[in-house]
Amino acid sequence: MNEVRVWSEQPMGKGWKAICHHQFDRHRLLIGEWFHNVGVLAFSINQDADLLPDVLPNTFDLPLVSERMQRVIEAYAPFSVQCLKVHLETKDGVVPYYLLNLLSVSRIEYLHTTDVFRPIPRRRVYFLTERRINDSICPHHLMRDERTQRMFISAQLARQFERMAVTGIHFEEIQRMEEFK
Numbered sequence: 001m002n003e004v005r006v007w008s009e010q011p012m013g014k015g016w017k018a019i020c021h022h023q024f025d026r027h028r029l030l031i032g033e034w035f036h037n038v039g040v041l042a043f044s045i046n047q048d049a050d051l052l053p054d055v056l057p058n059t060f061d062l063p064l065v066s067e068r069m070q071r072v073i074e075a076y077a078p079f080s081v082q083c084l085k086v087h088l089e090t091k092d093g094v095v096p097y098y099l100l101n102l103l104s105v106s107r108i109e110y111l112h113t114t115d116v117f118r119p120i121p122r123r124r125v126y127f128l129t130e131r132r133i134n135d136s137i138c139p140h141h142l143m144r145d146e147r148t149q150r151m152f153i154s155a156q157l158a159r160q161f162e163r164m165a166v167t168g169i170h171f172e173e174i175q176r177m178e179e180f181k
Contacts, residue, residue, distance in 0.1 A: 052095065054167050
């Protein structure tokens with residue numbers, strides 16, 4: 001059985017957030033809606049191009065990925081992701097990046113089948129069954145939780161990124177207990 005990992009961006013520090021120069025409906029990106037007739041988006045960052053990570057933090061708080069990551073994502077999940085082309089203006093000139101519009105969005109608690117809840121004051125904790133997420137992510141390789149905006153990635157795709165030594169991201173194990181406030 002394939003495992004599922006959690007996609008986590010690494011904090012980069014001050015000055016490492018790309019800024020978008022377009023009016024764009026972030027909500028449509030969060031719900032996984034396909035964008036038609038989207039031109040090239042313009043982002044900028046005040047950093048050297050050769051220092052940029054493969055996954056760059058940005059004002060949308062959505063994955064902004066390098067060209068090499070985009071090629072792998074489209075090979076693994078061509079129907080689960082729309083890659084929106086970005087011209088990223090750096091100190092050294094324009095660099096091609098891609099904003100990921102993740103089309104496979106689901107609410108994780110809807111995937112949860114057990115009724116085992118442990119109440120904690122003002123919180124609800126439940127036991128997340130990894131098998132249910134595996135069944136849901138299987139054809140996609142990438143999936144976002146609609147409620148928490150966390151991204152889940154198949155272990156197969158995560159291993160490919162680890163072999164490529166991508167920067168700006170790491171993959172965590174799924175926690176057995178999930179907490180909802």
